[in-house]
Amino acid sequence: MKKLLNDPENAVADSLAGFALAHADLVQVHHDPTYVTRVGGATTGKVGLVSGGGSGHEPLHTGFVGDGMLDAAVPGAVFTSPTPDGILPALHAADGGAGVLAIVKNYTGDVLNFDLAVELAEADGARVATVVVNDDVAVENSTYTAGRRGVAGTLCVEKIAGAAAMQGGDLDDVTRIAQHVVDNVRTMGVAVTACTVPHVGGPSFDLPDDQLEIGIGIHGEPGRRRVKAVPADEVTQMLLDPVADDLELSPGERVLLFVNGMGGTPASELYVVYGRARRLLEQRGVTVARSLVGSYVTSLEMQGASVTVLRLDDELEALWDAPVHTAALRW
Amino acid sequence: MKKLLNDPENAVADSLAGFALAHADLVQVHHDPTYVTRVGGATTGKVGLVSGGGSGHEPLHTGFVGDGMLDAAVPGAVFTSPTPDGILPALHAADGGAGVLAIVKNYTGDVLNFDLAVELAEADGARVATVVVNDDVAVENSTYTAGRRGVAGTLCVEKIAGAAAMQGGDLDDVTRIAQHVVDNVRTMGVAVTACTVPHVGGPSFDLPDDQLEIGIGIHGEPGRRRVKAVPADEVTQMLLDPVADDLELSPGERVLLFVNGMGGTPASELYVVYGRARRLLEQRGVTVARSLVGSYVTSLEMQGASVTVLRLDDELEALWDAPVHTAALRW
Amino acid sequence: MTLDADWAERWIRRTADAVADRRDELTELDREIGDGDHGENLVRGFRAVVAKLDARRAEVDGSGAGGPEAPPRLVGDVLKLTATTLMSTVGGASGPLYGTAFLRAAKVTGHETIDTRGIVAMLESALDGITARGKAEPGEKTMVDAWTPAVEAAERAAGEGDEADALRAAAAAADAGSTATIPLVATKGRASYLGERSAGHEDPGARSTALLLAAAVDALGEEPA
Amino acid sequence: MTLDADWAERWIRRTADAVADRRDELTELDREIGDGDHGENLVRGFRAVVAKLDARRAEVDGSGAGGPEAPPRLVGDVLKLTATTLMSTVGGASGPLYGTAFLRAAKVTGHETIDTRGIVAMLESALDGITARGKAEPGEKTMVDAWTPAVEAAERAAGEGDEADALRAAAAAADAGSTATIPLVATKGRASYLGERSAGHEDPGARSTALLLAAAVDALGEEPA
Ligand SMILES: Nc1ncnc2c1ncn2[C@@H]1O[C@H](COP(=O)(O)OP(=O)(O)O)[C@@H](O)[C@H]1O
Ligand SMILES: Nc1ncnc2c1ncn2[C@@H]1O[C@H](COP(=O)(O)OP(=O)(O)O)[C@@H](O)[C@H]1O
Ligand SMILES: [Mg+2]
Numbered sequence A, B: 001m002k003k004l005l006n007d008p009e010n011a012v013a014d015s016l017a018g019f020a021l022a023h024a025d026l027v028q029v030h031h032d033p034t035y036v037t038r039v040g041g042a043t044t045g046k047v048g049l050v051s052g053g054g055s056g057h058e059p060l061h062t063g064f065v066g067d068g069m070l071d072a073a074v075p076g077a078v079f080t081s082p083t084p085d086g087i088l089p090a091l092h093a094a095d096g097g098a099g100v101l102a103i104v105k106n107y108t109g110d111v112l113n114f115d116l117a118v119e120l121a122e123a124d125g126a127r128v129a130t131v132v133v134n135d136d137v138a139v140e141n142s143t144y145t146a147g148r149r150g151v152a153g154t155l156c157v158e159k160i161a162g163a164a165a166m167q168g169g170d171l172d173d174v175t176r177i178a179q180h181v182v183d184n185v186r187t188m189g190v191a192v193t194a195c196t197v198p199h200v201g202g203p204s205f206d207l208p209d210d211q212l213e214i215g216i217g218i219h220g221e222p223g224r225r226r227v228k229a230v231p232a233d234e235v236t237q238m239l240l241d242p243v244a245d246d247l248e249l250s251p252g253e254r255v256l257l258f259v260n261g262m263g264g265t266p267a268s269e270l271y272v273v274y275g276r277a278r279r280l281l282e283q284r285g286v287t288v289a290r291s292l293v294g295s296y297v298t299s300l301e302m303q304g305a306s307v308t309v310l311r312l313d314d315e316l317e318a319l320w321d322a323p324v325h326t327a328a329l330r331w
Numbered sequence C, D: 001m002t003l004d005a006d007w008a009e010r011w012i013r014r015t016a017d018a019v020a021d022r023r024d025e026l027t028e029l030d031r032e033i034g035d036g037d038h039g040e041n042l043v044r045g046f047r048a049v050v051a052k053l054d055a056r057r058a059e060v061d062g063s064g065a066g067g068p069e070a071p072p073r074l075v076g077d078v079l080k081l082t083a084t085t086l087m088s089t090v091g092g093a094s095g096p097l098y099g100t101a102f103l104r105a106a107k108v109t110g111h112e113t114i115d116t117r118g119i120v121a122m123l124e125s126a127l128d129g130i131t132a133r134g135k136a137e138p139g140e141k142t143m144v145d146a147w148t149p150a151v152e153a154a155e156r157a158a159g160e161g162d163e164a165d166a167l168r169a170a171a172a173a174a175d176a177g178s179t180a181t182i183p184l185v186a187t188k189g190r191a192s193y194l195g196e197r198s199a200g201h202e203d204p205g206a207r208s209t210a211l212l213l214a215a216a217v218d219a220l221g222e223e224p225a
């Protein structure tokens, strides 16, 4: 394993230290326990937004702390949910008196640790609502799994709920909007290569040079199935079709199309996937009204991509367009 | 080789097609010959800015076409300079009557092809100035080489010259500013892994699992020397010291610190490098007044990073801060 | 054999050693059907618990406490310290699960020593905590598949033997239960994302449960330092 | 043996075949000390030239031209078409260099046939074009190290032999010149970035020059179709 890291045990801390220095105008990084807050702290009267999860998905979530998105983020160890002692002060720091929305990706660890922290925060008198993001269509949403995972669609939830909070929505409004995004966003991903967790030192799975993993999560776990490597157009179809089918998109609908890189994918390849996904949507009579292409919800240096579709309505479109100023997303 | 591509021969065209669709509000992509222009074409009375070079460095240059940066970009085949027949119409398209500045990275191929195109444009009556970016300190700037290469510092030249043009500078002003950036920006890079050019199908060099290439360019070429893999802090020092020494930075000076990923590097690692580079600069008494961290000038999916330092003065600082709205850089 | 706070402390310290020794094995199991961090998570967590135990011991020694006038040391105190420390240092799914297990176990072990029935109650409470939080049932290929037979075996052994017999029976059953997860298809936790592909691999949390209970047995064999 | 426009066309077509056949070898040489695109660049460029030659031929055939009343076909016309096409399709360093070489060569070959002195003039002009544009001198490990001995050998051979001898001598010298680049340290082009590490590898542009001139010789052996 070769990485631009020092002691693998300190990978997260070292990276956060650099992040804090580079974005001192936007964020403040707290240590022992670790959490990241917006500079200036909670905005009085605004609903606070907190998210968090294992590290290794950067810029998610720390890169989305700032105006119009998150008030605090809690990074765990690499691919490991953060613990309640980090989540709890983040919930308090984000609380401007109007309550806090916790945005949790659906993984057993994230859900359990956030649950514990929310219980503790409520015991302290805080008002906390939770939305659980579960956009990954690769996993059956049934009693036979821990439920669908939260993956790249989380960005859409954080951006749009962040805008709703910025515009003065109360905790119920912001929670409703966030849940509305969750209900209308779906994702499916592919791995071209595995990734290597620093303290593990070896690849997260062994993927032969002529195979792809379809239906991956964002923790370097293997996907739902392995297929022979095929051209990008075919791969894209394997991702887009289940997403569009699951959303039951009808002709005439408007969507946001988000092609996300897994960390090690060149931008040029993401645009190839985007172009194909867009044509497939257009063939279904669906209008791509908003787009995002880039590596935002990653698995370390994994090569691969995910395709996310969010069904839009006027409200979501306006909130997506609202200004945002964070380290990783800005307009 | 596994990549999210279709026919490797069409990699550039496929990617540009997706790019055009994703950023139709910003850019227009022309084919046969290939070049990319700002939507709306040349701004009357504004100096036009054109850059270009081999593909595979995305978002450079196409991702920097837009308000406050480039008016046109000319992508060649992967890692191959574009040809004059693509550069010529780009020069004309960027010409709003106030002349055009061509920003050329110092590679024999780029310089020769731009030279040819500029000769042809001038024969058509256009007024074209050229600046050659050569920020790579890994290469001795002597008669024993083709001169220093243009690498990540190109972003600084394009951003700052773009702002100068936007603010109404004439061709001489904009050229002077661009040259001023060139004179004050230096870069050095490291490869952790090689990259694979699509139509080649194999890695650009063979790098054993315990070695790094120090002093690489951005075309997957080997570096100046190979070193045993060492922690990020040491690697960063090998990059930062030659840069700072070459700039002859004195205590009290203010700089922009730009840590650039080579395409396959996780953001978390770039921040580790940034943190260390910043501390090293501070130890020299130098103030990091502006920062940029991200994968902007890449070599396909290569893992690695480069450290760029730009000596700032009030003029450069203000131009850096000026608004920019492109696919890849926006504030 | 006295199952007192010293035994509990030895249990936790031996668990810390065991997960450190077997870290790569746990990591590899989790790499196969999860995300490869289970070994690291537990090593980090139990190392933190040991550090707290050391600190507390240094405090007690420094204050001259621990003499005849010292307040009684309760088994449950050790388990509670373990619980809160695991919750705040392990992360992942296993952190809240083991944390809750030890918290519930602490609640029924607030005594200077525990007997055979105490052992059974402790294990039952731990399992209840895990299922209350994680909602997994036996057969879903989780740590519940090691804890459930462990509790049952302890109950059976408690009818005929002493506390050591109960612990030994629990540990042996957890080990067998963990091995028995191999053919299962996971329907809880990360491994469930793999569907059928999760079959043929042992559940990492079940294996760490077996290590934990084996350490409880090992801790019997040593008298306090 | 007549060195006319048909010969020039055969030369270019054979070059296209040669770079396609040897593409991987050129790529590999460029991968070692450059950026691995030289083979691809030349294949793309010469394929485009062949397409233009085919198109022109189809036009001529279609128009019924080429009969006794057709305008004379000049060697230089073929070379000029080659020059402009290479310039607009090859890219990289070699595109402008080969483009300029053929453009200069075309300027001195505006004849229906060329003789021995014409061959020497053509090669000299090509080399002049390359050095005018690329500013490389012999010994810098570039294509100049194949062209320079080629020109010298053609001049020598022209004193004693015919145009075929001159071409053969040029091709042989280019081949030897290319091989002789192996020990050199590059001081021009991409390979110069490697400094000392460039020694021990053959220059890809020198090798493609040798292929180009070998194709000119091969083209002698065939009469027009
Ligand atoms: N709902 C659940 N109930 C009981 N145990 C569970 C549950 N979900 C996961 N586990 C256990 O947690 C183990 C994984 O722990 P760990 O790797 O530390 O956390 P994560 O899965 O978050 O990476 C699994 O092997 C399994 O035994
Ligand atoms: N200044 C120069 N003068 C003559 N030949 C040169 C010069 N620079 C480069 N070359 C030739 O160009 C060849 C490389 O061509 P190519 O790989 O197509 O372009 P690039 O280097 O831009 O990728 C080198 O092998 C060398 O022979
Ligand atoms: Mg985990």
Ligand SMILES: [Mg+2]
Pocket (backbone or CB within 6 Å): B054, B079, B080, B081, B109, D035, D037, D092, D093
């Ligand atoms: Mg090239």
Ligand SMILES: [Mg+2]
Pocket (backbone or CB within 6 Å): C030, C034, C035, C036, C037, C038, C092
């Ligand atoms: Mg795990």
Ligand SMILES: [Mg+2]
Pocket (backbone or CB within 6 Å): D030, D034, D035, D036, D037, D038, D092
């Ligand atoms: Mg080359």
